[in-house]
Amino acid sequence: MKDINILSLFGISVEQLEKYEQIDSSIDSVTFLVRKSREDNACPKCGSVSLKIKDYKLKTYQYLSHTGIKVKIIFEHRRYYCPDCNSSFMEKNPFIRNNNYKVSPNKILEVINYLKDGLPISLISKYAFISVSSVNRILDNIVKVKRRAMPEIISIDEFCSFNSDIESKYACMMIDYVRGCIIDILPSRRSDWLNQYLESIPINEINNIKYIVLDMYRPYCDCFKKYNRNITFVIDPFHYISYVTNAIERVRIKVMKKFLVNEPEYKALKKYRKLLLTKYEPDSYQKLKRVQIWGDKRMYDSDILFQVLSIDHDIEEAYYLGHSFLSKLDSLNYESFKKFFALTIERFQNSKLADFRKVGDTFNNWKEEICNSYLLIDNGKRLSNGRIEGRNNKIKTLKKISYGLTNFDHLRKRIFLIFEKNPTK
Numbered sequence: 001m002k003d004i005n006i007l008s009l010f011g012i013s014v015e016q017l018e019k020y021e022q023i024d025s026s027i028d029s030v031t032f033l034v035r036k037s038r039e040d041n042a043c044p045k046c047g048s049v050s051l052k053i054k055d056y057k058l059k060t061y062q063y064l065s066h067t068g069i070k071v072k073i074i075f076e077h078r079r080y081y082c083p084d085c086n087s088s089f090m091e092k093n094p095f096i097r098n099n100n101y102k103v104s105p106n107k108i109l110e111v112i113n114y115l116k117d118g119l120p121i122s123l124i125s126k127y128a129f130i131s132v133s134s135v136n137r138i139l140d141n142i143v144k145v146k147r148r149a150m151p152e153i154i155s156i157d158e159f160c161s162f163n164s165d166i167e168s169k170y171a172c173m174m175i176d177y178v179r180g181c182i183i184d185i186l187p188s189r190r191s192d193w194l195n196q197y198l199e200s201i202p203i204n205e206i207n208n209i210k211y212i213v214l215d216m217y218r219p220y221c222d223c224f225k226k227y228n229r230n231i232t233f234v235i236d237p238f239h240y241i242s243y244v245t246n247a248i249e250r251v252r253i254k255v256m257k258k259f260l261v262n263e264p265e266y267k268a269l270k271k272y273r274k275l276l277l278t279k280y281e282p283d284s285y286q287k288l289k290r291v292q293i294w295g296d297k298r299m300y301d302s303d304i305l306f307q308v309l310s311i312d313h314d315i316e317e318a319y320y321l322g323h324s325f326l327s328k329l330d331s332l333n334y335e336s337f338k339k340f341f342a343l344t345i346e347r348f349q350n351s352k353l354a355d356f357r358k359v360g361d362t363f364n365n366w367k368e369e370i371c372n373s374y375l376l377i378d379n380g381k382r383l384s385n386g387r388i389e390g391r392n393n394k395i396k397t398l399k400k401i402s403y404g405l406t407n408f409d410h411l412r413k414r415i416f417l418i419f420e421k422n423p424t425k
Contacts, residue, residue, distance in 0.1 A: 007034075007073075012094050019076070029070040036078065036094060043082040044089055054081035054088050061095055111138050116417045118394070120402045136410070145416040147184035150205040153177035153377070155213045155388040156220055158189045159395050161408060168193075171408070173415075175388050177213060182391075182419050185412045194223040203227065213383045215239045216366055234372040236385035241329070243362060244322045245277050247355040251318035252276060255311065264293045265311045272308050275301060276319055279327060314353060321347065321356055334374040341371060394418060 007014065014020050019035035035056075042049050056076040078091045107128060114124040115135075125132045154174050161171035168188035175182050186193055198206065206227045213234045214220045221233050252269055259266040271293070291299045294307060309316040325344050332340060345367065348360030363370060373382060395415060398405070405411040 016094075023074070024072075029072065031072040031074065033074050033076070035076040036091065038078070039091070041080060041091060043080075043085060043087065045087050046082065046085040048082050048084040050084065051080040051082055054079045057090070059093075059095070108138055108142055111135055112143065112417065115139070115143070115414055116420070118398050118401070118414075118418055139410050139413055143413045143417065145413050148176065148181065150183065150201065150209055151176045151178065152208060153211045153213070153383070154183065154209060155385050157215060157385055157388045157392060158217070159392050161187070161405075161411060171411075173388065173391070175391065177211070177383065177387065180387050180419075182416055185415060187408050187412075189217065189219070191219040191223055194219060195226070198223060198227050211377070211383060213385050215385070216362070221369070232372055232375070233369045234375065234383045235366055235369045236389075237329070237373050237382070238385065238389070240363065240366070240370050240373075241326065243359050244325055247353075247359050248276060248318045248322045249273070250355045251314055251353060255315045258312070268293050268304075268308050269311065269315070272304055275305055276308065276315070279323070317351070318353055318356065321351060321353070332374065334371070334376075337374045338371050341367065391415075391419060 007017075016037055017034055018037045019033060021033045022030060023033045024031035040049065041051060043051065056078055059075045059077050061073045061075065073095075075093075075095060077093060079088055080091065081088045107130065111124060111128050111130070114127060115138075119127070121132055121135050124135050128135070153176070155177045156172065156174045158170040158172050160169060168190060170189045172186040172189040172194070173182065174184055184197075186197055206224075207230075209224070209228055209231050211232050211234055212220070212224060213236055215236055216239055224231055224233075252273060256266055256269040259269075287301050289299060289301065289304065291297060291304060299307075309319055324347070328340060329337075341363070345360050345363050348356045348363065351357055351360070373384070376382060398414060398418065399411075405414070
């Protein structure tokens with residue numbers, strides 16, 4: 001059983017030991033008696049090197065090896081006596097690291113890399129052959145993360161964290177738009193948390209911010225404006241586009257509910273909902289499909305769309321209102337979009353459809369920030385929150401495979417590790 005080298009867990013080789021004996025063995029367990037080789041030590045009080053061995057303290061460590069065998073190590077911890085100052089002290093314990101930690105630096109790095117891969121704690125414990133509590137202690141005591149300096153362009157967004165300690169559903173995440181690295185993660189997106197956080201940041205860092213890309217959450221603008229009124233706020237295009245597509249979808253559902261479930265109009269509005277949201281392009285609408293709703297015949301997508309829009313005037317108006325806005329977005333620049341957007345707001349607000357009137361009012365409240373989405377930065381590209389939304393998807397996956405992370409500090413550290421290129425720093 002001597003080939004079971006559990007000492008490698010602590011970065012210790014057999015050559016460093018004065019004694020390494022197997023004193024007990026069974027089918028599922030083995031016990032080793034270990035004594036470290038004597039080293040040159042000096043008294044921590046007087047510095048004397050004329051030390052004597054006073055006694056040995058036996059300390060026991062138990063672990064499960066990769067073969068499934070329980071390994072017990074009895075360590076003879078040497079205690080020295082100094083005849084010059086009559087004091088005693090223990091030799092350095094190779095089985096203990098920072099904060100009374102019982103895992104080697106190599107094992108810590110292994111666990112950190114597993115954390116970076118997004119594995120759940122229980123699986124990391126199994127792969128690393130240490131307990132779940134040991135993995136959590138590494139996360140608590142070894143992994144340290146701190147915020148980065150504020151860059152010129154920030155992407156800010158929230159994700160669901162269910163932080164019960166502060167009764168906040170959404171946490172706030174900020175990333176560097178250019179480099180893609182995480183700046184910081186706050187436990188809440190509420191104004192009081194944002195203000196408290198910004199107060200702790202040096203004013204020269206906040207003055208360095210030029211652009212902030214966000215969704216339509218007003219406290220982000222209000223809080224940052226208190227400290228730097230020169231920041232240009234940019235609404236992510238996905239969010240104002242989704243306002244329009246959601247309005248079309250709500251109108252479709254209202255019209256659909258006018259009919260019975262077994263009526264062809266209900267079935268058509270439900271089955272071809274994606275057709276109502278798809279951008280109309282003649283080439284893509286020339287696909288023949290078998291349609292059983294209207295006489296079991298083959299029809300082009302354009303003909304199916306015509307049939308669906310003819311069901312009710314509301315769905316027809318919603319479609320043309322929405323797509324008159326969506327179809328022009330790719331062909332405009334900043335100046336032309338400002339004029340086009342003002343006309344769009346007017347059309348939406350004058351619509352007889354309440355859902356579009358609501359969108360028009362929202363667009364009017366965010367008119368400047370939405371128009372700023374057509375500004376071009378140094379590389380000639382428009383600003384968006386695509387990078388931070390991609391990180392939100394990974395965070396959702398992390399929470400899913402971990403069956404929820406209720407400890408916000410653990411969640412924050414794990415997010416930093418996942419998106420850190422060199423986590424062992």
